[in-house]
Amino acid sequence: DAKTTQPNSMESNEEEPVHLPCNHSTISGTDYIHWYRQLPSQGPEYVIHGLTSNVNNRMASLAIAEDRKSSTLILHRATLRDAAVYYCILRDRLGGNTPLVFGKGTRLSVIA
């Protein structure tokens, strides 16, 4: 799977939007862009994924650049419960049962 690059940490004020960037310049045409997050002492939790078009769900929005070399996870109103490590992961949709490979992610701190 292609590599992703994320900032080590970010900080946000509560109830403000948060934009978490991810660069994936070597993405292939069949790679899905996944976002997972991990709260302290818990397993990773699925947030959102997409291929080419922007995606919205109840948790977040995913904005994908036109050339697909970068993407941004958008939390519309950060809460204290959103403090977690956010992982941007590429996974080939043709990869069958290949596992998700985690990078270092971005540690998001939310300030009250």
Next chain:
Amino acid sequence: GAVVSQHPSRVICKSGTSVKIECRSLDFQATTMFWYRQFPKQSLMLMATSNEGSKATYEQGVEKDKFLINHASLTLSTLTVTSAHPEDSSFYICSASDFSGTSGYNEQFFGPGTRLTVL
């Protein structure tokens, strides 16, 4: 979404003993399960891929005789840490792949993790 459980959630054992961790997919059948390990302040590291009814595939550097994996059914995989030592203390996380027949895409769902402390 699909639910994956792990048991126990935390375990403390003495050095030299063996510890078994269970991973269950509660509402779907998982032909493939994955085991990860996570040390403090680090990311998840894949240890092995477990396929139902066959031998697990271990990542480079992971001792297969120390970390025994059994995937006897479509809903249960177990990881046994044999002769545990303090350096095996870690957060062990399993995940299960849910094959979606319509899209053909295998989503991966994670358990809550098991914190192992070896004294």
